[in-house]
Amino acid sequence: MTTAQQLSYDVQLTGTARTPAEREQVFADPGFGQHFTDHMISVDWTEGRGWHDARLMPYGPLTLDPATSVFHYAQELFEGMKAYRQTSGSIVCFRPYANATRFNRSAVRMAMPELPEDAFVESLELLVQTDREWVPRAEGQSLYLRPFMIATQPALGVNYPSRTYKYMVIASPAGAYFAGGVKPVSVWLSRDYTRAAPGGTGFAKCGGNYAAAFVAQRQAVENGCDQVVWLDAFEHRYVEEMGGMNLFFVFGDRLLTPALTGTLLGGITRDSLLTLAADLGLTAEEGRISIEEWRAGCESGELTEVFACGTAAVITPVGSVKGVDGGWTVGDGTPGALTMRLREELMGIQYGTRPDPHDWIHKIC
Numbered sequence: 001m002t003t004a005q006q007l008s009y010d011v012q013l014t015g016t017a018r019t020p021a022e023r024e025q026v027f028a029d030p031g032f033g034q035h036f037t038d039h040m041i042s043v044d045w046t047e048g049r050g051w052h053d054a055r056l057m058p059y060g061p062l063t064l065d066p067a068t069s070v071f072h073y074a075q076e077l078f079e080g081m082k083a084y085r086q087t088s089g090s091i092v093c094f095r096p097y098a099n100a101t102r103f104n105r106s107a108v109r110m111a112m113p114e115l116p117e118d119a120f121v122e123s124l125e126l127l128v129q130t131d132r133e134w135v136p137r138a139e140g141q142s143l144y145l146r147p148f149m150i151a152t153q154p155a156l157g158v159n160y161p162s163r164t165y166k167y168m169v170i171a172s173p174a175g176a177y178f179a180g181g182v183k184p185v186s187v188w189l190s191r192d193y194t195r196a197a198p199g200g201t202g203f204a205k206c207g208g209n210y211a212a213a214f215v216a217q218r219q220a221v222e223n224g225c226d227q228v229v230w231l232d233a234f235e236h237r238y239v240e241e242m243g244g245m246n247l248f249f250v251f252g253d254r255l256l257t258p259a260l261t262g263t264l265l266g267g268i269t270r271d272s273l274l275t276l277a278a279d280l281g282l283t284a285e286e287g288r289i290s291i292e293e294w295r296a297g298c299e300s301g302e303l304t305e306v307f308a309c310g311t312a313a314v315i316t317p318v319g320s321v322k323g324v325d326g327g328w329t330v331g332d333g334t335p336g337a338l339t340m341r342l343r344e345e346l347m348g349i350q351y352g353t354r355p356d357p358h359d360w361i362h363k364i365c
């Protein structure tokens with residue numbers, strides 16, 4: 001854990017905040033990541049000086065030199081989390097310190113500066129408090145928070161990492177990540193491309209991982225599927241994760257999720273579900289599953305449900321699987337009972353309709 005560093009914010013409020021009617025128009029159909037709130041956070045870092053120039057400012061474009069390092073070498077990382085309006089009226093975040101820890105784990109891998117965890121959480125609090133009217137009231141909606149950091153030194157050399165960085169937070173009202181609500185998704189097994197190999201950046205939430213994934217995601221769509229499933233880099237057999245979600249396999253009352261071997265992202269939803277499943281008396285294990293086992297399990301009926309999980313997608317059932325060798329259906333292709341039960345438990349904690357026995361809820365205002 002990095003130590004606390006108090007940042008002193010210069011607060012500059014916008015003179016052109018959207019009206020309540022304009023916000024309501026956004027809330028009518030927020031989609032995902034398409035509309036942004038009135039303000040943003042910006043904090044700079046300089047070698048030898050540390051974090052400085054913390055600002056809450058009107059949301060708007062940045063001006064950067066074309067030689068800025070991030071444009072050329074993708075030295076960038078981000079986080080994703082949500083602020084929820086609970087039934088009590090409070091606005092809360094879910095396990096923000098877990099995101100802070102992961103942010104710094106990514107930063108170390110990307111040779112970028114760590115941000116003290118308290119400063120990370122404080123930046124979210126400040127933005128959400130300022131733009132609190134942007135946290136939707138409708139059931140299932142939330143305010144998606146996107147903290148990120150970029151290398152800002154204008155220099156093309158690659159002999160040393162950037163000596164300056166900018167940390168920012170932007171916020172976006174969010175509806176369902178997948179259009180159509182809790183509808184099972186179809187997935188494509190990617191054999192032509194791999195996302196991560198040992199020693200690489202698979203465990204880090206850096207933009208480059210996603211840039212390299214688009215070609216496979218497009219291939220999934222071209223094959224009539226919603227999402228790509230990544231397999232291991234050596235044999236293209238063992239399941240790792242999806243484009244922006246981790247995977248769980250349900251064998252009756254036993255849950256299995258691919259272990260964190262360094263090549264997949266340690267999701268905070270995944271971690272929470274391992275705990276929640278145990279609370280519900282289920283066996284929850286981290287291990288390994290091949291695509292042959294996935295197919296055989298579905299054919300024999302032993303593997304009853306498969307679901308994906310992540311901040312943006314919450315919990316989404318996987319209904320069918322397709323690859324170059326053909327495809328198969330998971331269960332009867334409809335959302336499984338256990339999948340929906342875990343979804344209700346998790347969302348119940350997030351929206352305040354269920355107790356929070358693990359102290360995951362962080363009240364903002």
Ligand code: PLP
Pocket residue numbers: 080241242243244245246265266267268269270309310311312
């Ligand atoms: N895997 C990848 C590649 C992701 O981008 C995400 C989303 O952040 C996840 C898994 C799920 O992580 P979390 O539950 O922390 O949102």
Ligand code: COI
Pocket residue numbers: 079080081243244245310311312313
């Ligand atoms: C999230 O679930 O927060 C993500 O970041 C997934 C995706 C939008 C990249």
